[in-house]
Amino acid sequence: MKVTPTSNSRISDIDFSNLQFGRIFSDHMLEMTYKDGTWSEPDIKPYGPITVEPSLHALHYGQAIFEGMKAYYAGPGTINLFRLDDHHERLNNSAKRLCMPELSSDNFIRGLEELIKLDHQWVPKTFGHALYLRPFMFASEHYIAAKASSEYKFFIITSPVAAYYSEGFNPVKLTTSEKFVRAVRGGTGEAKAAGNYAGSFLPARDARENGFTQVLWLDALEQKYVEEVGTMNIFFLIDDKLVTPKLAGTVLPGITRRSVTALAKEWGTDVEERRISIDEIFEAHNNGSLKEVFGAGTAAVISPVGLIHHKGETITLNQNEIGPFAKKMFDRLTGIQYGKTEDTFDWTHPVHVGNEITV
Ligand SMILES: Cc1ncc(COP(=O)(O)O)c(C=O)c1O
Structure with a gap:
């Protein structure tokens, strides 16, 4: 896996007391490319724009799938991911249905772990808040024909989010x-x-x-x-x-x-x-x-x-x-x-990130 850390973190500009769902993205993203029948190694790099042409297949025919997960602050030095294998399995089931290539569990899990290690300061510490994780895949061939693309991109981007219920439960x-x-x-x-x-x-x-x-x-x-x-x-x-x-x-x-x-x-x-x-x-x-x-x-x-x-x-x-x-x-x-009660089901996947989490 290639990892290129940013030299210019944006974290000090973020108001963690006023997070809007899905509007702010952390410093890094993971990118993989599928071409000639195989996936490239994951490439973790600074979050930023990607270049596509107007003929991008996904924009025309909708071959696009995603996952939605969260990383939870579970005390100093520990970030919990939740039911990773289930999310990986669902991503691959979605891929199969949309005639897209599956992704190995190793790349999915190790990729998420590396991303969390790099951006652990973006995981909000407040109970109920979390770092929302958005893995997604789309057809990336520049080709407007109504058949499955032969090239795909897979990304993981992450976004700090506030508690859904900051003002109490609202039925x-x-x-x-x-x-x-x-x-x-x-x-x-x-x-x-x-x-x-x-x-x-x-x-x-x-x-x-x-x-x-x-x-x-x-x-x-x-x-x-x-x-x-x-x-x-x-x-x-x-x-x-x-x-x-x-x-x-x-x-x-x-x-x-x-x-x-x-x-x-x-x-x-x-x-x-x-x-x-x-x-x-x-x-x-x-x-x-x-x-x-x-x-x-x-x-x-x-x-x-x-x-x-x-x-x-x-x-x-x-x-x-x-x-x-x-x-x-x-x-x-x-x-x-959030690691407050015993995980008798073994659902959580802790990522250890060292003691200093300053957010
Ligand atoms: C249509 C739909 N149903 C149900 C769910 C709940 O799924 P999960 O518990 O995996 O977030 C989601 C969210 O992903 C959804 O988009």
Whole structure:
């Protein structure tokens, strides 16, 4: 691996008390190039512009995928990465679906470790804050033909982010969409493909204009079964059972979702991964068995849902607070990520960076 440290760090210009998600990037990035059937060695260098031509394949045909992870400050000298193997596996699954080359686990893991070592001062120390890690791959051939590119670029860039809940838990308001769907079986819904997000922006804007936070996606065929939310998987606590839509090709297999189901099982909670209709949710609310609803994802961690709107009807829950189950889940999950509670699952991957972290 080639490493070229910057001679001009930007860190002293950054106001770590006022971080906006995804706007500030740390000093270094990792770059790899795929050409003639093989990946180059990772090249870590100062973050900066890249040169492309207007004929860049990804801009025309959307062969682009990404991952979203976080590095957590776990006390002096330790930065925790979380479930690296799962993120690597999902990246490769997305690559396969989009007809792109897979990446070795060694390059992914060692690349992230080296990047963190170099930019460890960019990992915010405050609990709840983190260094967001964005690995991504795109078709880099300069060729406008509707077939898979033969060249690709892989990058990892990183961005310090504040706690999602700097002003307390703020339950989200969800609405289903009668007009749009996110994914259909056989499509790209279970891949972390850039185009999935492009298609969701218009429905998300419509939802916001109507006073909701995000869209609660229903299945594309019958518009009846709940799937997921913008960048979160969804969970329902019905009586004392935790229910979440099963992964059947249209839902993104969230790493947080996997962690939540494992933790719930550890506590002895029954977990059901199955089809769940929006009507069942409304019925459970009406008969008093729907105790809590929450979303789970890397960015939002555990996010309480305060309201669901569907075809003119609305149900409300825990409107101004987080429910006790979701709070317990938030505490246990972040406890593991920030190294405050024992990681009985071996999910964290500590990177040791020396004692001096000054941010
Ligand atoms: C569509 C979608 N669903 C669910 C999730 C949650 O996945 P994870 O827990 O791996 O962040 C994300 C975020 O990556 C997402 O973009």
